[in-house]
Amino acid sequence: MKTFGQILKEIRRSKNVTQRELATEVGVDFSYISKIENDHMSPPAADTIVKICEVLGVPPDDLLAMTGKMPTPIREAISEKPAAQQFLREAQTMTLTDDEWSALTQQLKKLR
Amino acid sequence: MKTFGQILKEIRRSKNVTQRELATEVGVDFSYISKIENDHMSPPAADTIVKICEVLGVPPDDLLAMTGKMPTPIREAISEKPAAQQFLREAQTMTLTDDEWSALTQQLKKLR
DNA sequence: ATATGTATTGACATTCAACTCAATATTGTA
DNA sequence: TACAATATTGAGTTGAATGTCAATACATAT
Numbered sequence: 001m002k003t004f005g006q007i008l009k010e011i012r013r014s015k016n017v018t019q020r021e022l023a024t025e026v027g028v029d030f031s032y033i034s035k036i037e038n039d040h041m042s043p044p045a046a047d048t049i050v051k052i053c054e055v056l057g058v059p060p061d062d063l064l065a066m067t068g069k070m071p072t073p074i075r076e077a078i079s080e081k082p083a084a085q086q087f088l089r090e091a092q093t094m095t096l097t098d099d100e101w102s103a104l105t106q107q108l109k110k111l112r
Numbered sequence: 113m114k115t116f117g118q119i120l121k122e123i124r125r126s127k128n129v130t131q132r133e134l135a136t137e138v139g140v141d142f143s144y145i146s147k148i149e150n151d152h153m154s155p156p157a158a159d160t161i162v163k164i165c166e167v168l169g170v171p172p173d174d175l176l177a178m179t180g181k182m183p184t185p186i187r188e189a190i191s192e193k194p195a196a197q198q199f200l201r202e203a204q205t206m207t208l209t210d211d212e213w214s215a216l217t218q219q220l221k222k223l224r
Numbered sequence: 225a226t227a228t229g230t231a232t233t234g235a236c237a238t239t240c241a242a243c244t245c246a247a248t249a250t251t252g253t254a
Numbered sequence: 255t256a257c258a259a260t261a262t263t264g265a266g267t268t269g270a271a272t273g274t275c276a277a278t279a280c281a282t283a284t
Contacts, residue, residue: 018260029244034262045242061198068191070200077204079180083213084203086173088182090220091196092189100223101195107219108202111212130230141274146232157272 004066005039008052012037015056025055046071116178117151120164124149127168137167158183 012022012033019037023030026048035041043049046069053060064071078084096104124134131149135142138160147153155161158181165172176183190196208216 020260028242030260031245031262032243034260035243038262040263041243042241048242061201065194065197068188068197070190070197074200074204076180077207078182078200081208081210081213082177083210083217084208085177085180085182087213087217087220088186088190089173090217092186094220094224095189096193096196096223098193098195101193101199103223104216104219105195105199105202107216108199108206111208111215112206131232132230140272142230143232143275144273146230147273150232152233153273154271160272 003039004043004063005037007063007066009037011056011058017056022052022055026051043067043069045069046075115151116155116175117149119175119178121149123168123170129168134164134167138163155179155181157181158187 012019019033020030023033026033028044028048032041032044036044043063043066044052046064046067049063049067049069050060050071053063060071078088124131131145132142135145138145140156140160144153144156148156155175155178156164158176158179161175161179161181162172162183165175172183190200
């Protein structure tokens with residue numbers, strides 16, 4: 001099982017980007033990137049992960065999933081919707097399986 | 113529209129509990145309860161809200177919804193489930209209505 | 225009225241995530 | 255080899271969230 005840092009390092013290298021370049025574009029210190037890549041620090045905030053992925057041109061989903069963090073837009077969407085919160089409470093008490101979550105994602109698409 | 117503090121104060125009084133009693137049982141300083149009730153501080157952490165509601169014998173849902181905060185168990189359930197995160201990403205891009213969320217909650221119950 | 229329980233207020237404390245800065249080491253290249 | 259680019263490391267910073275503590279004010283029953 002690869003770590004967050006390992007995966008990030010692989011992606012960055014595969015894109016021929018230096019830590020400094022990445023850091024500059026993302027707006028953080030380059031030493032921070034180094035520590036993340038070597039797993040000397042916990043993964044960055046969700047929004048920073050998203051920026052990193054944008055700069056590297058890859059979807060953020062996998063890296064986000066590894067950290068269990070939610071980007072601000074999603075967090076806010078839930079915060080503002082009591083109905084969504086209720087849904088999540090139900091879902092939690094039921095401890096849904098991955099398949100069940102997928103099924104719900106399908107249901108989602110049917111709504112529109 | 114009532115504030116978090118106002119509602120908490122009403123509930124506490126309706127149960128004939130003093131701030132000190134509540135604070136002691138919840139495990140916080142009584143002055144903190146006072147500030148919350150008078151809206152001199154932002155609402156407590158989600159888990160503290162849950163404890164408060166347990167002590168007062170009311171469901172935490174309404175107060176939680178007012179703050180948009182998620183209790184640890186729910187947060188963790190989502191964090192650990194990439195499939196759940198995927199679902200939420202989809203849901204966010206679709207900006208579901210309250211009714212649609214309710215519909216999904218219904219779907220949930222059908223699953224079992 | 226005063227004593228006692230109850231509530232409020234102001235200032236300060238703690239914790240943690242999420243970084244930055246400066247120094248040092250490593251790697252690649254001519 | 256030696257120089258420049260790149261990466262690593264250690265220590266410190268910052269801001270937000272979540273409270274505590276001590277002092278003061280208010281309320282209420284006797």
